[in-house]
Amino acid sequence: MSLVTVEDLSVSYGANTVLRHVHMIIEPGEIVTIVGPNGSGKTSLLRAIIGATKPAKGRITRKQGLRIGYVPQKLHIDPTLPISVERFMRLTNRVSRARCAEALEEAGVPDLLKRQMTQLSGGQFQRVLLARALINHPDILLLDEATQGLDQPGSAAFYRQIETVRRETGCAILMISHELHVVMSASDRVICLNGHVCCEGSPAVVASAPEYRALFGTGTGGALALYRHDHDHHHDHDHSSQDAAE
Known part of the structure; x- marks a missing residue:
């Protein structure tokens, strides 16, 4: 059964x-x-x-008992507030320390449990937000431009971790991204939105769609070339990492 089905959805804020x-x-x-x-x-x-915004029209059907994990765009923590990663992760979750540690491992940062939130780098902070979203074993993970503010290598590493999360936990991932090259290397399917669905399909199909090119210009051909290069490179990298591990 599908996890989420969106049918004829319209969303309005006042007259807009x-x-x-x-x-x-x-x-x-x-x-x-x-x-x-x-x-x-x-x-x-x-x-x-x-479920945070009520549709003006249409409906959204979620699989019964659907567990959702959410990684926000950014989260501000008062720099004077002493709060450890473990305490932060348990603020709204009644979970054991062992599960916190396990979720951090799934997010690729197994050694941060005792660190202070204010001492984390931007990349570490986002990984902790990812771990917090994973803590209750979600069926689907939602990410709203979760790498905003990270540099290109940090961003690429974060999305590689997302692919690892999907491979190891089997959860679905729905993400918003402004980084077209990342989209092309990490997605099964791309939905191009501009008030309505302009086009959707595999990365290769969407990158060659006229509607997509009209929105993002001629650079999309380069993005697709990069997608192919990245995809091949990731596979090579995975194999070489595996060889090194063995």
């Missing part, structure tokens, strides 16, 4: 309609990325799926 007639299905275990210009309704779609 930000999304019209959106149809979308998320299947178990797939990585789906939403791309689109600023103001295209990407975050509104995520908020509607979570």
Whole structure:
């Protein structure tokens, strides 16, 4: 059964309609990325799926008992507030220390449990947010431009970790990204949004769609070439890492 089904969804804020007639299905275990210009309704779609925004029209059906993990765009913590990573992760979750440690390991940062949140680098902070989203074994993970503010290598490493999370936990991933090269290397399916669904499909199909090119210009051919290079490189890298490990 599908995890989430969106049917004829429209979202409005007062007189301003930000999304019209959106149809979308998320299947178990797939990585789906939403791309689109600023103001295209990407975050509104995520908020509607979570249940934080009420649709003006249409409906969203979630699989019964669906567990959702959410990684926000950013989170501000008062620098004068002494709070450890473990305490932060247990603020709204009644979980054991062992599960906190396990979730940090899934997020690729197994040694941060005792560190202070204020001492973390940007990349470590985002990994802790990812671990917190994973703590209750979600069926689907939602990420709202979770790498904003990270440099390109940090961003690429974060998305590689997302692919590892999907491989190891089997959870589906729905993410918003403005980084087209990352989208092309990490997604099973891309949805191009601009108030409505302009086009969707595999990265290769979407990158060659006229609607996508109209929004993102001629650089998309380069993004697709990079997708192929990255994809091949990741496979090579995975094999070489495996060889090194053995």
